[in-house]
Amino acid sequence: MVSTYLSYDLVNRDLQASLKRVAKQSDVSREAAYYKENISKVTSVDDLLGDYRLYSYAMKAFGLEDMTYAKAFMRKVLESDLSDDNSFANKLTDHRYRDFATAFNFSSEEKAAQSSTQVDAMVGLYTSTMVSQGNAVTTETNYFNAMMGEIGSVDDLLNNDRLRSYLFTSYGVSDSYYSRSFLRGVLSSDTGDSASYINQTLGPERDALNAQVADAQTRLAAATTTAEKTKINTEISGYESKLSGLQTYYDMADAFNFKADGTTPAGGAQTAVQKETINDLYLSRQTRVSTATAINEADYFKEKMASVDNVSDIIADRRLYNFIKTSYGLSGINVVSSTIEQILTSDLNDPNSYANRFGKSNPAYLQLAKDFGFKTDGTVTAGAAQTATQQAATVNRYYSTYNDVQDTADEKAAALYKAAISGITSVDEFMGKSDVLDFALKAVGLDPDKVSKFTVRQALMSNLNDPDSYIYKLKDDRYLTLAKAFNFNTKGDVTVPLTAQAQGTITSVAAEYTIKMTRFLADDKKTAAKTAASAEVKYYSTQMQTIQTASDFIKDDRLVNVLLTSYDVDPKSVTKDFLKQVFASDLNDPKSFVNKQTNSVWAEILGTFNFDSSGKLTAARETGAQSTGKILETQNKYTRQTLEQEQGESNAGVRLALYFERLSHSITSAYDILGDTALLEFFRVSYQLPDSFSNLDVDKQAALVKKYMNLEDLKDPEKVSKMVDKFTVMYDVQNSDASSSALSILTGSGSDGGISADLLYSLSQSR
Template structure:
């Protein structure tokens, strides 16, 4: 009989060849073929468990053959949400159950309109877009003012998109629907000349509407019936609106100095005052306050305050009054009478309004100090404020002018996050204003300019299809919108397209932590756990942001977590190697990943959602399994079959192979004791009697640690020496082919046995 030592080494000398030989075994090949042909047909857990051949194949692959009978238990495992740490599979200490659940997609883990990362990105995008819009207003204002000194005629103005849009925004003209001839004529008109284009073209319309308005007002005054008055009032509003629409063209003409032929006169297209008029109009039409608004209002305040001779002028000018209230953070409850009392306060009088009320609100006292009005409210022209006081006032304005806007933004963001929880489809997205409008504003789209019909087509587009609706628009803003949400082609929420699924990320983090904390105790264990937690947290967050394989392999922290979780030394591979692995086509036997002697690379590749170009792509699926998980299941089945086949000839070889495989997962001496096959390996290796099993379990653990230090499990050379010692001693102890190991392994089916929490869960049913 060939010795155990020789048999083991014959198998492991070229393990991949041995595994291929097993894979070609007629029965193994037939089972694999059946699995591949039928797993894609499975839709539900009941379908899966109802096909015993499929179900038992997978159970054996993951070392759970002895649990095949426990269908109710395994159903709970398969239906576990692996993104939830408290789910059934995650709470079981035996990681085989989590690995088994992770191999299938019965529970679409993490289906949501947005992940937390996507939400944070959307909030950040909103903030940035609002800031960019403010910057754009400032830039556009400067551009208009500068370019108006350089243009040579009306056509130069209308041919420049930025100038034209600035002008049209100021006067409320739709850039998509306007008459070029009309605007050219208006801009070249002198409104005081009865023969100018505007007066000859729009003058008659204006006169006619004025006449209709006057007639309506006369009829309204004469009407005694409330219904008649209401009808006539509607006419008045209509004529007033028409008159305002015509008047804006007159106002526009008055804002320029173009000659009748459209050329620019010697004095320029605009005077300084006309530029101010346009700028004021443009800023007043903005939905949001910006730095440009603050600068403009400050310039206006300084100019007007030089003319003020009494506080009445402040209250007569809404812009001045508003500026002062804002500069000193006075809310809507503060009346003009209160402001007047502050400005007229005698600060040398402790009983003055400002001194008394300034104790509760320092801004009141600051306001009184910032102006020089007498107690009767008057001041000499040019003396209302000094330059130093102007600086104080303007600094206050810059500090507070957009506080209400910031508060509104914060509220909008909070409402967005709250409402987002109820978004389960494109329909609810479109019908939830707090979500729809916020998202559109975040990408720089006016919510009123796009229909829900259009948005539905956009949000249900497939970004990976170059012919999908959103990709044909040629507008990156809408591509950003689609990326920010997880709607499928039917409009339902789906699992986010990330470099790895939530369940896989969770499993990787768990495996990484196990690898980094193996065999540590005390403060070393505490520190390792803390460090691992930091890295796992980083991995979990960043893997939801990764967009391509280059970004992934260039992040050493991410690579370290992934490779360590699979038991690979990150220093043993290059970035180029990883790129080739992670872009391999698992459907091709000649692909780089499939050509590696260690099948773990193909399995690792299968956990990542990158296409051949290295970009994010939907996982290649075979029904309820990804291609990567199908491959992993088959590899595991082949390994289990190899051990089983070897055990038929020599149970010592099976034990040695089993120990070699499990040594990578052992974390303590108790793992050895809890597994009958591993315990047998230990006893044979160190020639210990079966009676040690009657000792206190802690005493047994001390013996394991004494004879077989757990730290040695990290060292492949020491593991090999242990196996060599076992195979030699096994033959000495077993002169025949029979061994108690056979019953042990048959009971565990090459697995770790039924753990205590598994039994407890079964008993609790």
């Protein structure tokens, strides 16, 4: 009879070859093919339990074959929340149930329009987009001012998209509908010359409208009934609206000094005053206050204050008035023009003055009065309303507060968005909530007033994995960013968020990492290690929700460390170049890098990620109840179980040896050995303990396990191998006549190859 040692060695010497041999067996390959083909159709626990071939295959893979009958029990396992330490699966002492639950995504994947990470990302994008838009205003203003000193003709202006856009925005002209020849003629006109293009083209219409206004006003004066007056006023408003439109072009013409032939005169296309006029118009058109706007308003304030000689000058000038209110934070509804006037004319030496009376409860009132030098009658010497120090203080206050109201509004909008998005279950609901829709559109840089709702709807319902889908025909990255930020399917319903790994896998990795980092530690060290592990697990769980590419993952050492440690791979033994080749592999190609690796763990790891071979996030890897990696892991476990069963049919010792070798990495304490019949038998035989060993108090049993077996050695594959070798010899000593041949392999053969009782005892006690 072949010894246990030799039989085990024949299998384990090239374990991968042994596993491949078993995998090719017709019954094994047939069941594996069925599992792979049908597990992707499973979307619920009922689906799995209802297909006996799938269910029993998975149960055998995880060593739970004898529990296949207990469907009600296994349902509770599969429906457990693995992120909850008190959930059913986590409270079971047998880790196989938790491992089985982590192989599936039944309890962890929740459908949502956006995950919490996606919501936070959207809010962050909104903030950055608003900042970028403000910076763009400054950039475009600086660009316009610089380029206008360089252009040689009106054609240079109209041919430059940025300059033309700046001009059109300033005057409210549509960039989509305009006549180039008409606009060229207008900008080359002298409005004071009756023979100029603008007067020849628009003059007659303007004169006719003015005549119509005069006639209407005459009729209005003679009207006697309210209805008649209302009708005429409406008529006048129509004429004035048209006149305003014509005036826009006259204002544009006055903003430039181009010659009649369109060329730039020696003095330049614009004076400083003309340039400032357009800058003011452009900035006033912006919906948000940018840095450029703030600087422009501060310059205006300093320029105008040089000639102010009465408080009424400030009250009458909307820009000065708003500048002061903003600087001192006086935006409340109770602050009106008379409030500002009374503050500025307060006598600070008079305790009963307005500023002194209300300054205690409103410190800004008192500060405003101190920063200006108006007399109680509101007068002041022109230019003396503020000292240089006072003016600098007012301007600095403005720079500190000019966007406070805006920031508050943004915070409110973000809060409303977060509250509303959680309840949205379809594209229709999303499109129907204007505040939520507008926030999202602004976040990606789309103007809610200019986009088509049809376009937005179709973009959100596009299949991002189909290069021919609607989203890619738009050729606009803003719509693609929008679509990727939400979890709508092609029917417009919410789905599970697409992340680098499924939530179930993330939870599984986190749990395994914690186990590995706290393994065999004493209570005091274990507490500290668990705290440190918790920090890494939290980081992993959070960051994996944001990872978009394989490259992002590989370059984050903390993420890589957690993942590899959870899979029993030493992170120090793996290079980034190796990981890049793994993630660039095609799992469906048997010749790809990952499939050529001796250790199948790399294919299992790759299969847990939703990346394509180019490293980009893709829903194509999603396979329902299990990720590709978990399917591979289940198939590999099934093959290993089959191998062990087949070996056990001819030699139970070999099966025990293979079982221990496989489970050694998951043993965390002596009680794991005592709670597993096969592991306990391995230990008992290895140290030649009697059957009555199991009758001892369990704590005494645990103490003996720790005495004979150094559990720390289970972390070292070489030491585990020696444990298995020892077991195979001791098994034959106890169970068969093959002991002599097994021992001769270990000690050598010959006429003097006898084994003494002392040597056998030493072998049984050795570690």
